[in-house]
Structures are given as C-alpha cells and as structure tokens.
Amino acid sequence: MRANAASYANKIGAPLELAGVADRSLKPLVSLGVTSKLITRDTESLILRDDVDIVVELFGGIEPARSLILKALAAGKDVVTANKALLAEHGEEVFREAGKHGLALGFEASVGGGVPIIRTLRDALAGDRQRALYGIVNGTCNSILTQMSEEGVEFKDALADAQEKGLAEKVNPDLDIEGHDSAHKLCLLVTLAFGTLLTPPQVYTEGITAITQADIAYARELGFTIKLLAIAKDDDGAIEARVHPTMLPARHLLASVGGAFNAIYIHGEALGWTMYSGLGAGQLPTATAVMADILEIARYRVADGARRAHALGLPVKLIRRASVRPMDDVVCEYYLRFAARDKPGVLGAIASVLGKRGISIASVIQKGRGAESTVPVIMRTHESPERNLKRALSEIRRRAIVDDAPAFIRIEEKL
Numbered sequence: 001m002r003a004n005a006a007s008y009a010n011k012i013g014a015p016l017e018l019a020g021v022a023d024r025s026l027k028p029l030v031s032l033g034v035t036s037k038l039i040t041r042d043t044e045s046l047i048l049r050d051d052v053d054i055v056v057e058l059f060g061g062i063e064p065a066r067s068l069i070l071k072a073l074a075a076g077k078d079v080v081t082a083n084k085a086l087l088a089e090h091g092e093e094v095f096r097e098a099g100k101h102g103l104a105l106g107f108e109a110s111v112g113g114g115v116p117i118i119r120t121l122r123d124a125l126a127g128d129r130q131r132a133l134y135g136i137v138n139g140t141c142n143s144i145l146t147q148m149s150e151e152g153v154e155f156k157d158a159l160a161d162a163q164e165k166g167l168a169e170k171v172n173p174d175l176d177i178e179g180h181d182s183a184h185k186l187c188l189l190v191t192l193a194f195g196t197l198l199t200p201p202q203v204y205t206e207g208i209t210a211i212t213q214a215d216i217a218y219a220r221e222l223g224f225t226i227k228l229l230a231i232a233k234d235d236d237g238a239i240e241a242r243v244h245p246t247m248l249p250a251r252h253l254l255a256s257v258g259g260a261f262n263a264i265y266i267h268g269e270a271l272g273w274t275m276y277s278g279l280g281a282g283q284l285p286t287a288t289a290v291m292a293d294i295l296e297i298a299r300y301r302v303a304d305g306a307r308r309a310h311a312l313g314l315p316v317k318l319i320r321r322a323s324v325r326p327m328d329d330v331v332c333e334y335y336l337r338f339a340a341r342d343k344p345g346v347l348g349a350i351a352s353v354l355g356k357r358g359i360s361i362a363s364v365i366q367k368g369r370g371a372e373s374t375v376p377v378i379m380r381t382h383e384s385p386e387r388n389l390k391r392a393l394s395e396i397r398r399r400a401i402v403d404d405a406p407a408f409i410r411i412e413e414k415l
C-alpha cells in the first residue's frame with residue numbers, strides 16, 4: 001500500500017491514509033509505515049473513530065470478527081474482509097446489514113486469494129446466467145495432490161511436506177484437507193453465480209485424506225487427474241453443491257492447475273466456458289484483492305457518498321434460499337477400486353451386484369496378485385445416481401468377496 005500510495009491517490013482522486021492497526025501481537029513495522037502509534041489492542045475504539053471510513057477485517061474466525069463488522073457497518077463504515085468462514089456461516093446477516101446502510105462489504109480476498117473471482121461473478125458476468133462452476137479453491141489440497149501425482153508419495157508424506165513448507169497448518173490442517181475451507185468458498189461462489197443463499201451444512205463435503213497413491217496411478221492409467229473440486233450446478237433451481245476429490249480428464253485445463261494455484265471454471269449460458277486462475281493465498285495475492293476492495297470503496301466515498309452496489313450483486317431480500325439436491329440423487333460416473341478375493345467368480349459377482357442396481361461398467365482393469373490374498377480390481381462405471389452406487393457397494397462388502405470397503409471417486413468428464 002505504501003509503495004503504491006501515489007498511484008492509489010491518482011486512481012481514487014484523493015490520498016488514502018492508514019488510520020490504525022488493531023492487533024494483539026503485531027510489533028511496529030517501521031519500513032511499512034506501521035509505527036507503534038498506529039497499533040492498538042482496542043479494536044472497537046479504532047473502528048468507531050470519526051476519521052476511519054473503511055474497516056478491513058483480517059482477524060479471521062467468527063467472533064469477534066462478526067460483531068466488529070456489524071458494529072462498523074452500523075457506525076457507517078464500509079467494510080472489507082477476507083473471512084470466508086464468517087461470510088459462509090453468517091453472510092446473510094452481515095450482507096443484510098451492509099445493504100441496510102447502503103454500505104460496501106468487499107470480500108474479494110475471501111475466495112481465490114488474488115484471483116478476482118468475486119468481482120467477475122458479481123459484475124463482469126452479471127449479464128449472463130451461470131449454469132455450473134468447478135473450483136480448485138484450496139491451495140493446500142492442490143499442492144498435496146500435485147506432489148502425490150508428480151513425486152509418487154503417499155498422502156501423509158505430502159501433508160508433512162506441505163506443513164514443513166508452510167503450505168498447510170501445522171497444528172490443525174483439517175479445515176483444508178477435510179474440504180471445509182473449499183465448502184466455505186463454494187457457498188460464496190454459489191450465491192454470486194446463482195443468486196441463492198447456501199450455508200456450509202448444505203454442501204456435501206469430503207476431503208482428500210483417503211486418496212492413495214494407487215488411486216492416483218490408476219487415474220492416470222484411465223486418462224484422469226484427481227483434484228479436490230468445489231462443484232456447483234444450477235439445474236433450473238435445483239442446486240448441486242459438493243466438495244470432493246474428483247477425477248477429471250488429464251487433458252482438461254483444470255487438470256493443469258498445479259501446486260498452490262487456484263482456478264475457477266465457469267459455464268455461462270451465453271458466454272460458454274471461462275476460467276480464472278492465479279495464486280489462491282499468500283500475503284501479496286491476498287493484499288492485492290484487499291486493496292482492490294479498498295480502492296473501489298474509496299472511489300465511492302470520493303463520489304460524494306453514493307449508495308454502494310449490492311455486495312452480492314442484488315439485495316439480500318431478493319436472494320432465494322438454495323434448494324440443494326440430495327447427494328443420493330446426484331448422478332455421476334464413478335471410479336471404483338476393490339481389493340477382490342483371489343478366487344474364481346469374484347469379478348462376475350461384483351459385476352452382477354452393480355448390474356442389479358442398474359450400474360453398467362465402462363471399463364475394467366485387473367492387476368496381478370496384491371500383497372495378500374486379494375487382487376486390485378479397478379472399474380469405471382457409466383452414470384448412475386449415487387444412491388444406487390452406495391447400495392451396490394455395501395452389498396458387495398457384505399458378500400465377503402472383497403477385503404476392505406471399496407474405494408470410489410466421482411468422475412466429471414463433461415466439463
């Protein structure tokens with residue numbers, strides 16, 4: 001911000017000043033202009049000060065962030081936040097409060113880090129009707145899956161390496177690796193894309209902890225790459241919203257998005273497919289998005305208090321609650337991996353149970369003997385509702401023709 005102060009002043013038509021920083025552990029950063037005089041622990045007094053126009057919330061978590069944002073809005077301050085967890089869980093309340101006061105709630109940094117996806121959906125794509133979106137929105141998971149795929153390591157080693165490199169939380173990485181962070185972001189993307197309110201419990205969420213090196217290798221053999229995707233589809237009002245490991249064609253643009261990069265691939269009825277990609281986290285990408293929000297608000301402020309555009313593109317009262325299709329009714333193709341007992345008739349028995357549930361097999365890979373008395377059998381199925389697949393898999397498990405619960409990964413090929 002300091003390095004670009006002159007350019008910001010030109011863009012806004014007035015200088016931008018840092019009024020203060022509330023943080024319980026920050027030490028002065030004199031080279032960045034954050035002197036001890038600017039730092040305070042009394043957050044509430046700072047945000048309510050008369051000379052503060054814009055409050056930027058970067059504490060994270062639900063409280064006190066939620067209360068502080070509501071207080072700032074009630075006091076006539078515009079707000080910028082990167083807090084996807086708060087917006088996913090309490091978005092309706094805080095967006096409504098911003099709308100009530102005609103104030104801005106900028107949240108560009110909350111999804112995709114530096115990738116300008118919020119503005120893109122709210123403004124640039126506003127003239128179209130979005131039908132589907134597929135997002136790689138968690139850099140930690142994408143780094144881990146990329147390393148598993150490129151270096152042949154198992155999940156726990158890739159996670160340890162990501163933790164060592166600062167790409168994954170050391171103490172509790174579950175928010176990322178269990179898919180919850182992606183679900184938070186999907187809630188915001190769905191509201192912007194489809195104009196429906198969605199909360200995290202409505203999103204089917206499955207992380208990447210069960211992905212094995214064997215799955216990655218078989219996926220490659222079948223021409224697929226495994227990514228953790230946040231998927232949303234609008235089928236004339238019935239919304240699909242799910243986060244899970246997904247096999248997608250290795251030649252697809254999303255498959256080439258590696259490491260800490262994020263990408264959001266969107267299908268609009270008129271525009272067709274577009275993709276937006278870049279670094280999904282980190283100081284400078286995140287700061288770029290935060291600054292974009294601050295500049296937009298500062299321009300409004302300079303334009304004599306004009307009422308802000310709705311943060312979500314339309315008033316909260318006009319946003320419907322999402323009616324989400326139950327996962328059992330979602331139709332996918334599947335990759336299945338069985339540890340089949342090495343005896344005659346097992347393959348036929350598996351195929352017969354699948355057939356009974358209307359699941360037809362597209363291809364089969366059968367390898368030599370596994371470590372013990374089982375052989376790995378890999379199948380790719382044609383489309384089927386998930387309910388049928390789960391029933392078939394539990395019947396196969398009950399029949400004692402396989403060891404262990406069969407593994408399955410959903411395939412998305414038509415994107």
Ligand SMILES: NC(=O)c1ccc[n+]([C@@H]2O[C@H](COP(=O)([O-])OP(=O)(O)OC[C@H]3O[C@@H](n4cnc5c(N)ncnc54)[C@H](OP(=O)(O)O)[C@@H]3O)[C@@H](O)[C@H]2O)c1
Nearest residue numbers: 023024025058059060061082083084109113281282283286
């Ligand atoms: N890091 C990224 O790349 C990134 C990207 C996009 C969005 N975000 C979002 O940005 C937010 C912040 O993430 P971060 O990674 O920057 O977290 P962080 O490194 O933990 O920074 C948060 C800072 O706020 C301070 N803080 C938290 N609660 C406070 C309180 N009640 N009073 C005073 N100070 C408080 C923390 O102090 P302590 O250190 O003492 O706790 C810490 O200095 C989160 O909502 C996150 O989801 C982050």
